[in-house]
Amino acid sequence: EMEAFSYSVSHDLRAPLRAIIGYSSILEEDYTSKLDDEAKRITSVIIENTKKMGMLIDDLLNFSRLGRQQINKKLVNTNLLLDEIIAGLEIKVNSNPINWIIAKLPNVTADPNTLKQVWINLISNAVKYSEKNPTPQIEIGSYKSENEIAFYVKDNGVGFDEDYKDKLFKVFQRLHSTEEFEGTGIGLAIIEKIISKHGGKVWAEAVLKKGATFYFSLPV
Numbered sequence: 001e002m003e004a005f006s007y008s009v010s011h012d013l014r015a016p017l018r019a020i021i022g023y024s025s026i027l028e029e030d031y032t033s034k035l036d037d038e039a040k041r042i043t044s045v046i047i048e049n050t051k052k053m054g055m056l057i058d059d060l061l062n063f064s065r066l067g068r069q070q071i072n073k074k075l076v077n078t079n080l081l082l083d084e085i086i087a088g089l090e091i092k093v094n095s096n097p098i099n100w101i102i103a104k105l106p107n108v109t110a111d112p113n114t115l116k117q118v119w120i121n122l123i124s125n126a127v128k129y130s131e132k133n134p135t136p137q138i139e140i141g142s143y144k145s146e147n148e149i150a151f152y153v154k155d156n157g158v159g160f161d162e163d164y165k166d167k168l169f170k171v172f173q174r175l176h177s178t179e180e181f182e183g184t185g186i187g188l189a190i191i192e193k194i195i196s197k198h199g200g201k202v203w204a205e206a207v208l209k210k211g212a213t214f215y216f217s218l219p220v
Contacts, residue, residue: 006064010057017057021050059186066193071111078105078151081112082140085119089127096136098127103141106149108218114194121187122153122214129212130157147220148200154213159206168204191216 024046032040082102108115123138130136139154160168169192192202199219206212 003064003068006060010061010064013053013057017050017053021047021054024050056186059190063186063190063193066114066190066197069114069197071114071197073109073111076108076110076112076115078107078142081116082119082123085116085123089120089123096131096134098130099135099137101137101139101141105140105142105151106144108149110198110218111194114197118191118194118216121191122216125187125214126153126155126157126212128157129159130155133157144220148217149220150215150217152213152215154211156211159208159210159212161208162206165204165206169202188214 024043027035028040028043028047035043079102082105086100123140126138127136130138133156135156137156140152141154142149142151144150169188188202195202195216195218200217202214202216204212204214
């Protein structure tokens with residue numbers, strides 16, 4: 001019922017949102033000569049916030065879809081997958097160059113599409129939260145126990161207060177404001193749902209202003 005509710009609400013929100021974006025854009029483009037500076041500022045604020053709401057709807061839809069999505073496991077070449085993801089991300093990184101430390105990682109049997117989403121979300125977060133460090137560094141590695149393989153993504157960014165780490169993987173929970181860092185608060189919840197469907201678990205460690213490490217495990 002919750003999945004059906006999320007899906008319905010997300011779709012029903014799109015029509016009025018498109019109208020707000022459309023009419024605001026008309027104001028900005030066709031009536032710009034008739035608007036004073038304050039009116040132009042207000043129009044741009046409306047457009048910016050409707051775009052944020054659009055992103056929130058997209059993330060909410062992705063989250064609700066995961067409940068119905070089938071997991072089709074195949075052998076995944078982890079290092080090859082990471083090379084593809086990082087090559088795509090680096091195009092978007094305009095801050096200080098990142099020092100990547102990537103270990104030789106084991107291949108896993110998992111659903112390639114959803115596992116890729118897990119890595120994209122974790123690496124994107126590491127890039128985002130370390131971008132204010134003049135020498136950003138992201139380390140990716142793994143370790144194996146008898147029953148599971150654990151992977152981690154470690155950064156030297158802003159970190160977080162560990163007293164609040166139980167909130168991290170919940171929908172809409174954020175430990176930093178949107179003014180500091182963009183985001184909708186759904187990315188980590190998506191990771192938790194994907195990994196739990198694989199039979200694994202997620203957790204995190206951090207020191208405030210000294211970086212964070214996010215882990216996920218998959219059964220052997």
